[in-house]
Amino acid sequence: MKLSAVQQKFVLHWGEMGTRWGINRTVAQIHALLYISPEPLTAEDIAETLGVARSNVSTSLKELQGWRIVKLVHVLGDKRDHFETLRNVWEMFRIVLDERKRREIDPTVAMLEECIGEASKEKSQDKHTLERLNELHQFFATTTGWYAQVSKLPHAALVKFLNAGDKVLRYLGLSS
Numbered sequence: 001m002k003l004s005a006v007q008q009k010f011v012l013h014w015g016e017m018g019t020r021w022g023i024n025r026t027v028a029q030i031h032a033l034l035y036i037s038p039e040p041l042t043a044e045d046i047a048e049t050l051g052v053a054r055s056n057v058s059t060s061l062k063e064l065q066g067w068r069i070v071k072l073v074h075v076l077g078d079k080r081d082h083f084e085t086l087r088n089v090w091e092m093f094r095i096v097l098d099e100r101k102r103r104e105i106d107p108t109v110a111m112l113e114e115c116i117g118e119a120s121k122e123k124s125q126d127k128h129t130l131e132r133l134n135e136l137h138q139f140f141a142t143t144t145g146w147y148a149q150v151s152k153l154p155h156a157a158l159v160k161f162l163n164a165g166d167k168v169l170r171y172l173g174l175s176s
Contacts, residue, residue, distance in 0.1 A: 001033075001037070001041070001045055001048070001049040002049075003033075003049060007036055010032055010036060011029050011032040011033055011036075011050070012029070013032075014028050014029060014031065014032035014035075015028045015029035015032065016028075018031075024060065024063070026050070026052055026056055026057075026060050027060040027063050027064060029050055029052075030046055030050065030057065030060045030061065030064065030070075031064055031069065031070065031085060033046060033049060033050060034046075034064075034070060034083060034084055034085040035085050037084075039084075040073045040075060040082035040083055040084040041082060041083055041084075042078075042080045042081065042082055042083075043057045043058055043061060043081065043083070044080070046061075046083070061083055064083075064085070067095070067096065067099050068095050068099065069085055069086055069092055069095055069096065070083055070084070070085050071083070071084060071085075088155070090155050090158065090159075091155070094151060097147070097151070098151065101144065101147065105140060105144060108140065109137065109140050109141075109144070112133055112136060112137040112140065113137065115133050116130065116133050116134060116137060119133065
């Protein structure tokens with residue numbers, strides 16, 4: 001697959017942004033390539049297009065499948081495995097947010113609960129630390145509760161909700 005200048009720019013930028021988000025550059029570039037590809041691609045196609053090792057592509061595809069944003073598909077008349085990413089950008093980002101919550105936020109909340117429990121049992125002399133941990137735990141409880149509600153909204157309702165930002169702020173008296 002020969003990439004146009006615009007496609008190259010997008011794939012390279014998505015790879016760069018991936019590193020800023022804590023994602024391997026090649027993983028992000030493969031995701032970008034699959035996102036703009038009009039049809040599913042084989043691992044060989046991906047390796048050739050991006051100029052990366054086939055083994056790197058395999059590892060990256062497994063990671064993307066672990067994130068549930070790339071899936072294996074079969075093409076009639078071709079025995080090779082093909083891969084595609086989700087086409088619905090809203091669903092894709094919802095899944096990424098769910099995975100990040102599961103991988104990053106949930107373990108942090110569990111650790112905070114353990115620390116708060118241990119500090120409470122010890123009748124800790126360090127009340128400042130306990131207060132800070134409780135504040136952080138409350139922050140996560142509030143934001144994850146909000147996210148749980150918002151993540152259940154259908155796509156159309158979510159778009160309306162997000163587009164209502166200024167109206168809600170004005171209604172709450174928080175915007176001029």
